[in-house]
Structures are given as structure tokens and as C-alpha cells.
Amino acid sequence: MTDFTDVLENPDSNTKKSGPLKQYVTFLVDDRSYGVDINLVREIKQWTPTTTLPNQPHYTRGVLNLRGTIVPVHDLRTRFGGALTEATEVHVVVIVWIGSKTVGILVDAVSDIISVPTDDIRPVPSGQSLGDMSSLSGLVNTENGMVALLDLNTLFPVEEDEL
Amino acid sequence: MSCVLAVDDTRALRVMLGECLKKGGHEVVLAVDGIEALDKLKEHRPDIVITDLNMPRMNGLDFIEAARKEPEGRSLPMLLLTTETAQSLKDRAKAVKATGWLTKPFDPNQILSLVEQLA
Amino acid sequence: MDDDDDFDFQALFFEECHELLATLQEHLNQLNDGTNDEETVHAAFRAVHSVKGGAAAFGFDQLIGFAHIFETVMDLIRSDQMEPTSEINQILLRSGDMMEVLIESAQNDTPVDEEKLSNLQGELEHLASGGAGAEEVPETSIVSAKSTVEVFDTPPEETTADDGDAKPRSREITVRFAPEKDFFASGHDPLRLIGSAKALGLNRIEVLGQVPPLKDFDHTACALTWEFIFDTEKSVEDLEEFFEIYSHIADIEFSSDEQMDEDGSPEDAAAAPGAEIDEIADSALAGASDSSTTEQKEPIASDPKTAQKGSPRVGSEAAGGAAKARSGPSKSLRVELPRIDRLVNLVGEMLITQAGIAQKLMEIQATDSSEDGMEMGHNVEAMSRQLRELQESVMAIRAQPVKSVFSRMPRVVRDLADKLGKEARLELSGEHTEVDATVIEELSEPLTHMLRNSMDHGLEATSEDRVAAGKSRTGVIKLSAEHRGERVIITVEDDGRGVNRERVLAKAIEAGLISTEDSLSPEEIDMLIFHPGFSTAAEVSSVSGRGVGMDVVKKKIVSLGGRCTLESTPGKGTRFEITLPLTLAVMDGMTIVVGDQKFILPLSSVVEALHIDKEARKCLPSGENLLERRGEFLRLIDLRAILSQPRKGNEMDMAIVVDTETSGLVALIVDELIGQRQIVLKSLEANFKRVEGISGATILGDGQVALILDVPSLLSMNGSSGSYSEMMH
Structure with a gap:
């Protein structure tokens, strides 16, 4: 695995001081940057082949064994309307909490951890044909370009059992 | 060196008693209650028995009483080791022909001396 | 024995204490629930007694003192001198809790609420004195109990009889020793006594008694009296200690030469000068000794089989190195999961x-x-x-059994009852229901939360409120477990006020969980309490805390592959039900290959595996495939289509006939049959959702996930599989 473990250990590398800070793990899909609240990230693991499930959405790549529990893996590229990722061992699965469930998200690579003042989070413009915008919770401009913050609950809704 | 059958339902005490006796150079057989002790008595034919009083299934007194009826236990020294001090229990111990009575906390040296003395 | 050893034994003792505590609390609870049988009382008594015994061995005075008075009270109940009223039972339960505190204190040096301790001790003492009536309470000398038989100051070997003569300040002590007739029968051996006494300076032995006439001779009885004359540096007290062990079975009198000057013991005057001790010993015993005493011992010593039988066991006990203390023969062994x-x-x-x-x-x-x-x-x-x-x-x-978790809960309820000033009783049932060990471990936290919730929110605020509602003052919470099919159901039920739906609704709107326009059914409102961050307590209570509520329970249960439901009747109470699949329970499965993946079929549904003859395949006009099997037609289902697996090049010629239970037998086409194995079930729903046709998953030896097929639901998928296949290809 690559240098992102190093990044994880030094989460303050991008700190700007203005207002309350939130930290996001950012990752790349097709050179586009996405971010997820760091509190929701459980771990990051290298891609391993999954066991496919019958009759699931195209983006659901199947399930993997995470230390004895079965965790579904979704393909972020496919979810945003792209093709299936031809996953190899350089691809990365970000294991996140969605509600009470543990879910894996297949991305190309993890890039950074950023600290963002909440004031700097811009709303997603509506009415634009940029794809499924409701699955984004905000946009942030960083030195390395724009990061789209993911709303995981909308992106990969989980059934909170029998509520 | 003697073979000592140590009977106590409290594991910590049983093992401690066992270790103490082993340090004294004795062979040790352990049992958790009177029932097991009776089996071990016949199997190992110890030279002396040290038993707790209160134990599930078969207590120390009943065990001694039963053991005295076995050829292996007829003239065997059998000591009760207990926290009880009531005279009525001592009388019962005598009635079932316990060899002697020891109160806890026991001193390892004392136990070893008694084993020397009685077994 | 050095400190290190002591330390090891202590650790072992504490470990055992926790088991004893669990036993104690379980039986005290039973007692409290009205089970007043002998076995229950005895078991509780023994647990207290064992803790006391251990505490005495290690010198934990506070614990010994408390355990002693506790034991005294238990003994009164055991001997039917005291009736365990509900008031007494409450004291006993609290005493059980106090034992836990004291054990923890002894173990970790944690502080003890001295006031609470002394109050409780006072209550127990009151019970002990009152309950016993005029009868004498067993002497409470345990706390300061010393060994009845003291240690010899010097190892016996150092002071042999021969040396004794040479020592300057030795004195003569005479011990008159008159054994009772059961002396031999009680396992005493005079030869042993004499041998050990030699080490203390025994010099001569006189025989005083007379052998009875032959017709009265009882060979098992001891009719003699000996006089042991010591020439020793030891004090009379030292010898008294040595003879203490015989005190109940022999009449023993001590006299020393210093005393004799005053007393002028007549027996001593009659004593003949001593010969060599060994000779005396033989002659002193002649005729009186039970011959079996010596004969019986010989085979023991000389039987090599006995010796060998014994030694390997002892050897293996010693072999465990540091862990040897744990490796003794015991009924249970602790192993990490x-x-x-x-x-x-x-x-x-x-x-x-x-x-x-x-x-x-x-x-x-x-x-x-x-x-x-x-x-x-x-x-x-x-x-x-x-x-x-x-x-x-x-x-x-x-x-x-879930007992290990359940038994901790009464204390939780009692503590909370104290804290909240409520009266409550916990009733347990189904404690013997067996659940996978990992589930057991994880169960404690959510159960505690649920009980807290029931105590805090479920039961009415005060006993008066309950009385006003026509209920008993004491709230009842029932905790039960049972197997239902392949699941375990755990329920927590209270007889309190029920979910306050108005308040829940208001709170949920305030927290922005729902909008005012949402019209929710009563059941939906009830379920809101599982929502993360939801807490109905008007002010943040120290018991339930903020946001650490039912959502945590739910999260935990779901992560275990379970479900949480809630039923509430206003004014009547609330019932929580946790349904846990036996997620880690095993299943017999048949491993098959379909396309690229391995799948598991429950072995219980597999009837047979067969090769498909081309002639046996039929096709209905509807497009449905049939397989002829011994004159019978079975539906033939291609698993590859249903499971969205690619078709391999080879001819599909292997089928497995399964019993669907609902729709009879069907034949499933598979690519390969690997074989049977027992599998560990894992939940797909824990982190994903129910997938049609799949009942769960398992992890194969290589770490890959294999899906377990749910045969009945596979069948219902068959209808749609055609269109699905078309869509895919």
C-alpha cells in the first residue's frame, strides 16, 4: 500500500485556521476528487476480488471478508454513471460507516486528508446536469482543486432494519 | 516422600495446596470434591488426605466417613482443612474418624510438617 | 513460598472469585424469586464460604470479615433457623454486590464505600443475632483466626534426638498420651508419631496401659497409654503444638521437669530409664498396634504401578511453566475466543x-x-x-448459555433502582438458552442499555405513580431468552408506562428527525427511539445519558446480524425484542461451483446429485426445463442464470436434486460439486441487506466469501430469471 497511511498519521497537514474545522479523507476516481467525513472512515484496504451477489445494482461489486464480517463493496465510478472499474491491486477500497453498517467503496486511490473550515464548504449548485448531485453534500476548493464531499446515505442508502 | 490427596472445591486453594506439597517433595493428587476424592483414593492409594470441609456433591466429612469404609482409607490419615471452628463440626469430624483438624489460613510449613508427622 | 507464587495464586483466586460471584448472585436471585430449596441455599452458602476460604488464605481482612458474617447469615438460612423473607433477600442481594466490590478492592486496591460496608455489615450482624434467637451464633473468630497448629521454629531435621543430648539448655518434658479407642481407626499411626517426635527430642517412651484380656481384645482399638519423655530445648508450648493434631482423639498431659519439682508427678517416678527409642517403639506397640496399619501401607509404597499411575498426572500439572497454576485438573478451562x-x-x-x-x-x-x-x-x-x-x-x-450475561443484570437493575429511587425487580427466564460465544460477549452492553432504558424511561417515575395507576409498587422487568427456529429471541419487558408518544414525537420534530407534516403510526413513533442521537429524558439523566440510548443497542444488535423491535402499550408497558440469528452457528453445507464462484447449499435440503442425460431433459412450451428422474419430472433450474454467473464452455451435465419443502423437489444445474463441509454462517444483512435467493454467507478456507443459497427463494426467482438473463446478455 502506498503513502496514504503516512497521511493518515499526520491529518493536520492542510490545516487552515478559520472557524470550526472538519476533516475529510479525499480520494480519486478518474482524477476527480471526492471527500468523506473522516469520522465515517473505518479503514482503507487494498482491492481484493469480491464475491458477486445476484440481482444487485451494477455498481455493487459484491462482498468481501473483513476480518470475519461480510461487507458489501460498491464501485464509486459506476455509481456516478461510469463504467465498471477494472479493479487491480492498486485500487483501493475505503471502508466507511453508513448508519450502523460497514460498507466498502471502490475508488482509484486515496489522496489526502484535508481540514476544512465549515464556512468554506459551498453548497452544490442545483439544476446543473452534473450527474447525481443530491449525493453530494458540498464542495470545497483546495490548493489541489475542487473536492466534492459525498453524502454517503444518499449515495448508498442502507436499510436500517425494519424501522 | 508421600503421595498426598488434596481435596478442595476452590481451585485457587486446591492448586496452592498442591504446589505447596509438591515443593515439599510430595506426590500430589488433586480432587474437587468428595466424590472425585473417593475415586482418586482408590486409584492412587495416597499416603495421606487433606480435604476441605464444605464442598458440593460430597463434603469433607461425608468423604472421610465413606473413605473409612474403603480398604484404601481404613487407616489412612485424613486431615480436614477448613475455616470452620464450631465445636459441633469438630465433634462430627471425630465421629467420622477424621485424623485431625486444621484451620485456614494454613501455613505451608505447617502442612508439610503434618504430612511428615502423620503420613 | 515466595511472593511471586503468592501472586500467581492470587490471580487464580480472583479469577475463581468471579465465577463464585456469578454463582452466588445467580442463586441469591433465585432465592429472591422464591426458590427456597436446599440446593439453592447451599450453593449460595458454598460460594460465600469458598470466597471466605480463599480470602483467609491470602489475608484479605476486609473481605474475610464481611464474608464471614455473610456466611453466618447464610448458614442460618441453610439450617432453617432463619426464613429468607423478601427483606432479608434484599440484604443478601446487596451483600452479594458488596462481595463483588470487596473482591475488586482486594484485587485492584479500588476504594470501598466504608459507610455502606459497615451499614451492611451491621444489618447482617443484626440478622445473625436476631435470626439465631437465643442460640449461640457460631464463634466469629475467623478474622483473627490463626493456624491451630503453629509452624515449627526450626526445621525438625536440625534437632535430632542424638543432638538433643548435647545441647546445654535442654529440659525434660513428659507427655502422657492416652489415645482413645478410635485412635488407629482415625488414621493415626503411632510409629509415625514416634518418628516425628524423635525430631523434637523424644528420648524415651514408657508404656503405661495394659492390654486387655484376649477375650476382650479389639484389634482395632488402642488400649494403651504412652508416656513420651522428651529431652529437648523446645518449650512445652512447642510440644503442645505438635500434639495439637491429636488433641481430639487422645488425652494428653504435659509436664516439664521444672514443673515437676513442684507437682511431683507420680507417673514420672515410676518411669524406667529409657532404652534406644527404636526398640521401645517396637515393643511399645507390640500387641496393641493394628496390624493392618503397617501391612496396608506396604503395598502402597512398593506397588510400582500405583506410583507410576500417579506421577505422570502430577508431572503434567507441573509442566505448564508460568501457567501451571491453571493447568490443574479442573472442571472448566478459560480459553480466549x-x-x-x-x-x-x-x-x-x-x-x-x-x-x-x-x-x-x-x-x-x-x-x-x-x-x-x-x-x-x-x-x-x-x-x-x-x-x-x-x-x-x-x-x-x-x-x-446466556446465563453468563443474564446473571450480571440483576445487579444493574439494583444499582439503577438505588440511583433512581425506584423499586424494581428483574425476572430472568431462559438463562440456559445457548448462544454462540461471540454473541454472548457482545450481548452484555446492549442488554445493559436496554435495562437502563426500561428502568429510566419505562417504569413510572415513582412508586406512587404506579400505585395510582393501579399497579404494584415494585416495577417488574422481565428478561428472557428462547430459541425460535434458527434464531435466538431475547426480550426485555417492563410493566411501566409505555412509550410516551407525544413526547417522542415532539422530541423528534425538535431534533429535526421528522417534520410536523409527517403523519406517523403509533408503531412508527415508537421506533423513533432507535434513531441515533434520540433521547427522551426531559433532562439528561445520569443513567441513560444523552444519546447513548437505544440507537447504540440497535447498532450493536444489527452488527451482530440481528434485529430490534419494540412493542408498547400506553400505561401497560414496553417490550423490546432482540432477534439474533445464530450467526456463528454452524450448518452442514454442500459446496458447489456455479460459474466463477463457489456456493453453499444447505445439506439438509440436498436429496441427491446426478448426471444429466440429454434424453432426460425436457422442455415445456412455456420454456421451462424439466428433468426426468426415475419416471418423475422435476423442474430443472439453471443456477448460472439465477445467480448471474457466466456460462462456462463445458456442457452442463451435473444437477443436484433439492427438496424445497414448499414446492417439492427441484433439480439445480451446477458446474461442479466440491463436497460437504460444516460451515460457519455469516450474515449478509449485518452490513448489507437481504438478498433474494441467499440466506447468508460463509468464509472459505482461503478467506473468500461464499454465499449460502436459500432454496425456497431461489425457486421464486426462477420466474423472473429469464427476463433478467436477457437483460444481462
Whole structure:
């Protein structure tokens, strides 16, 4: 695995001081940057082949064994309307909490951890044909370009059992 | 060196008693209650028995009483080791022909001396 | 014994204490619930007694003192001198809790609420004195109890009889020793006594008694009296200690030469000068000794079999190194779960390997029918059986009764009752229901939360409120467990006020969980309390806390592959139900290959595996395939289509006939049959959702996930599979 473990250990590398800070793990899909609240990230693991499930959405790549529990893996590229990722061992699965469930998200690579003042989070413009915008919770401009913050609950809704 | 059958339902005490006796150079057989002790008595034919009083299934007194009826236990020294001090229990111990009575906390040296003395 | 050893034993003692505590609390609870049988009382008594015994051995005075008075009270109940009223039971329960505190204090030096302790001790003492009436309470000398028989100051070996003569300040002590008739019968051996006494300076022995006439002679009785004359540096007290062990079975009198000057003991005057001790010992015993005493011992000493039988056991006990204290023969052994899991996985892998060998062997046998091959086949078969047995045994280790978790809960309720000033009683049932050990471990936290919730929110604020509502003052919370099919149901039910839906609704709107326009059914409102961050307590209570509520419970249960539901009747109470699949319970499965993946079919549904003859395949006008099997037509289902697996090049010629229970037998086309194995069930729903046609998953020896097929639901998928296939291809 690559240098992102190093990044994880030094989460303050991008700190700007203005207002309350939130930290996001950012990752790349097709050179586009996405971010997820760091509190929701459980771990990051290298891609391993999954066991496919019958009759699931195209983006659901199947399930993997995470230390004895079965965790579904979704393909972020496919979810945003792209093709299936031809996953190899350089691809990365970000294991996140969605509600009470543990879910894996297949991305190309993890890039950074950023600290963002909440004031700097811009709303997603509506009415634009940029794809499924409701699955984004905000946009942030960083030195390395724009990061789209993911709303995981909308992106990969989980059934909170029998509520 | 003697073979000592140590009977106590409290594991910590049983093992401690066992270790103490082993340090004294004795062979040790352990049992958790009177029932097991009776089996071990016949199997190992110890030279002396040290038993707790209160134990599930078969207590120390009943065990001694039963053991005295076995050829292996007829003239065997059998000591009760207990926290009880009531005279009525001592009388019962005598009635079932316990060899002697020891109160806890026991001193390892004392136990070893008694084993020397009685077994 | 050095400190290190003491430390090890202490650790062991504490470990055992916790088991004893669990036993104690369980039986006290039973007692409290009205089970006043002998066994319950005895078990509770023994637990207290064992803790006291251990505490005495290690000198934990506070614990000894408390355990002693506790034991005294238990003893009164045990001997029917005291009736365990509900008031007394409450004191006993609190005493059980106090024992836990004291044990923890002894173990970790944690502080003890001295006031609470002394109050409770006072209550117990009051019970002990009042309950016993005029009768004497057993002497409470335990706290300061010293060994009845003291240690010898110097090792006996150092002061032999011969040396004794040479010592300057030795004195003569005479011990008159008159054993009772049961002396021999009680296991005493005069030879042993004399041998040990020599080490203390025994110089001469006089025989005083007379052997009775032959007609009255009882060979088992001891009719003699001895006089032991010591020439020793030891004090009379030292000798008294030595003879203490005989005190109940012999009349013993001590006199020393200093005293004798005053007393002028007549017996001593009559004493003849001593001969060599060994000779005396023999002659002193002649005629009186029970001959079996000496004869009986010889075979013990000289029987090599006995000696050998005994030694390996002792040897193995000592062999464990640092852990030796734990390796003694005991009824239970504590093993960390990961170690068992490792075993489970290893056995699983072995079964796969074994299956591989078996398959290879079959291939070899197909071409080579030598006897070696046959023999090897038998061996492999035997190994397979043994492996399965091994696996079953390993799995059995994991199953545990929920009792271990349940037994901790009464204390939780009592503590909360104290804290909240409510009166409440916890009733347990189904404690013996067995659940996988991992589930047991995880159960404690959510159960505690649920009980807190019931105590805090479920029960009415005060007993007066309850009375006003026509209920008993004491709130009742029922905790139960039962097996239902392949699931375990755990319920927590209170007879309180029910969910306050108005407040829940208001709170949910305030927290922005729902909008004012949302119209929710009463059930939906109830379920809101599982929502993260939801807390109905008007102010943040120290009991339930903020946001640490039912959402945490739900999260936990779901992560265990379970479900949480709630039923509430206003004014009547609330019932929480946790449904846990036996997620880690095992299942017999048949591993098959369909397309690129391995799947598991529950073995219970598999009828047979067969090769498909082209002629046996039929096709209905509807497009449905049928398979003729012994004159019968079965629906033939292509699993590859249903499971969205690619078609391999080879001809599909293998089918497995399964019993769907609802729709009779069907034949499933598979690519390959790998074999049977026991599998560990994992939940898909824990982190994903229910997938049609799949009942769960398991992890194979290589770490890959294999899906377990749900046969009845596969069948219902068959109808849509055609269109699905078209969509895919």
C-alpha cells in the first residue's frame, strides 16, 4: 500500500485556521476528487476480488471478508454513471460507516486528508446536469482543486432494519 | 516422600495446596470434591488426605466417613482443612474418624510438617 | 513460598472469585424469586464460604470479615433457623454486590464505600443475632483466626534426638498420651508419631496401659497409654503444638521437669530409664498396634504401578511453566475466543484439504484399482469422519448459555433502582438458552442499555405513580431468552408506562428527525427511539445519558446480524425484542461451483446429485426445463442464470436434486460439486441487506466469501430469471 497511511498519521497537514474545522479523507476516481467525513472512515484496504451477489445494482461489486464480517463493496465510478472499474491491486477500497453498517467503496486511490473550515464548504449548485448531485453534500476548493464531499446515505442508502 | 490427596472445591486453594506439597517433595493428587476424592483414593492409594470441609456433591466429612469404609482409607490419615471452628463440626469430624483438624489460613510449613508427622 | 507464587495464586483466586460471584448472585436471585430449596441455599452458602476460604488464605481482612458474617447469615438460612423473607433477600442481594466490590478492592486496591460496608455489615450482624434467637451464633473468630497448629521454629531435621543430648539448655518434658479407642481407626499411626517426635527430642517412651484380656481384645482399638519423655530445648508450648493434631482423639498431659519439682508427678517416678527409642517403639506397640496399619501401607509404597499411575498426572500439572497454576485438573478451562476461532478456521481448512485429497484419490482409483488405493480410501474416509467430529467438538466449545450475561443484570437493575429511587425487580427466564460465544460477549452492553432504558424511561417515575395507576409498587422487568427456529429471541419487558408518544414525537420534530407534516403510526413513533442521537429524558439523566440510548443497542444488535423491535402499550408497558440469528452457528453445507464462484447449499435440503442425460431433459412450451428422474419430472433450474454467473464452455451435465419443502423437489444445474463441509454462517444483512435467493454467507478456507443459497427463494426467482438473463446478455 502506498503513502496514504503516512497521511493518515499526520491529518493536520492542510490545516487552515478559520472557524470550526472538519476533516475529510479525499480520494480519486478518474482524477476527480471526492471527500468523506473522516469520522465515517473505518479503514482503507487494498482491492481484493469480491464475491458477486445476484440481482444487485451494477455498481455493487459484491462482498468481501473483513476480518470475519461480510461487507458489501460498491464501485464509486459506476455509481456516478461510469463504467465498471477494472479493479487491480492498486485500487483501493475505503471502508466507511453508513448508519450502523460497514460498507466498502471502490475508488482509484486515496489522496489526502484535508481540514476544512465549515464556512468554506459551498453548497452544490442545483439544476446543473452534473450527474447525481443530491449525493453530494458540498464542495470545497483546495490548493489541489475542487473536492466534492459525498453524502454517503444518499449515495448508498442502507436499510436500517425494519424501522 | 508421600503421595498426598488434596481435596478442595476452590481451585485457587486446591492448586496452592498442591504446589505447596509438591515443593515439599510430595506426590500430589488433586480432587474437587468428595466424590472425585473417593475415586482418586482408590486409584492412587495416597499416603495421606487433606480435604476441605464444605464442598458440593460430597463434603469433607461425608468423604472421610465413606473413605473409612474403603480398604484404601481404613487407616489412612485424613486431615480436614477448613475455616470452620464450631465445636459441633469438630465433634462430627471425630465421629467420622477424621485424623485431625486444621484451620485456614494454613501455613505451608505447617502442612508439610503434618504430612511428615502423620503420613 | 515466595511472593511471586503468592501472586500467581492470587490471580487464580480472583479469577475463581468471579465465577463464585456469578454463582452466588445467580442463586441469591433465585432465592429472591422464591426458590427456597436446599440446593439453592447451599450453593449460595458454598460460594460465600469458598470466597471466605480463599480470602483467609491470602489475608484479605476486609473481605474475610464481611464474608464471614455473610456466611453466618447464610448458614442460618441453610439450617432453617432463619426464613429468607423478601427483606432479608434484599440484604443478601446487596451483600452479594458488596462481595463483588470487596473482591475488586482486594484485587485492584479500588476504594470501598466504608459507610455502606459497615451499614451492611451491621444489618447482617443484626440478622445473625436476631435470626439465631437465643442460640449461640457460631464463634466469629475467623478474622483473627490463626493456624491451630503453629509452624515449627526450626526445621525438625536440625534437632535430632542424638543432638538433643548435647545441647546445654535442654529440659525434660513428659507427655502422657492416652489415645482413645478410635485412635488407629482415625488414621493415626503411632510409629509415625514416634518418628516425628524423635525430631523434637523424644528420648524415651514408657508404656503405661495394659492390654486387655484376649477375650476382650479389639484389634482395632488402642488400649494403651504412652508416656513420651522428651529431652529437648523446645518449650512445652512447642510440644503442645505438635500434639495439637491429636488433641481430639487422645488425652494428653504435659509436664516439664521444672514443673515437676513442684507437682511431683507420680507417673514420672515410676518411669524406667529409657532404652534406644527404636526398640521401645517396637515393643511399645507390640500387641496393641493394628496390624493392618503397617501391612496396608506396604503395598502402597512398593506397588510400582500405583506410583507410576500417579506421577505422570502430577508431572503434567507441573509442566505448564508460568501457567501451571491453571493447568490443574479442573472442571472448566478459560480459553480466549480468538484461539477457538483459529481452531475453527483451521479445522475448516483441513476439511477442504481433506476433500481435495479424497477427490484426487477417487480420480486415481478410477484408473488404478490396486489394494493400496482401496486402503488409502478407507484411511481418507476415516480421516474425514474424525475431522468432522473434531469440528463438531470445536463448535460445541463456542456455544454458551446466556446465563453468563443474564446473571450480571440483576445487579444493574439494583444499582439503577438505588440511583433512581425506584423499586424494581428483574425476572430472568431462559438463562440456559445457548448462544454462540461471540454473541454472548457482545450481548452484555446492549442488554445493559436496554435495562437502563426500561428502568429510566419505562417504569413510572415513582412508586406512587404506579400505585395510582393501579399497579404494584415494585416495577417488574422481565428478561428472557428462547430459541425460535434458527434464531435466538431475547426480550426485555417492563410493566411501566409505555412509550410516551407525544413526547417522542415532539422530541423528534425538535431534533429535526421528522417534520410536523409527517403523519406517523403509533408503531412508527415508537421506533423513533432507535434513531441515533434520540433521547427522551426531559433532562439528561445520569443513567441513560444523552444519546447513548437505544440507537447504540440497535447498532450493536444489527452488527451482530440481528434485529430490534419494540412493542408498547400506553400505561401497560414496553417490550423490546432482540432477534439474533445464530450467526456463528454452524450448518452442514454442500459446496458447489456455479460459474466463477463457489456456493453453499444447505445439506439438509440436498436429496441427491446426478448426471444429466440429454434424453432426460425436457422442455415445456412455456420454456421451462424439466428433468426426468426415475419416471418423475422435476423442474430443472439453471443456477448460472439465477445467480448471474457466466456460462462456462463445458456442457452442463451435473444437477443436484433439492427438496424445497414448499414446492417439492427441484433439480439445480451446477458446474461442479466440491463436497460437504460444516460451515460457519455469516450474515449478509449485518452490513448489507437481504438478498433474494441467499440466506447468508460463509468464509472459505482461503478467506473468500461464499454465499449460502436459500432454496425456497431461489425457486421464486426462477420466474423472473429469464427476463433478467436477457437483460444481462
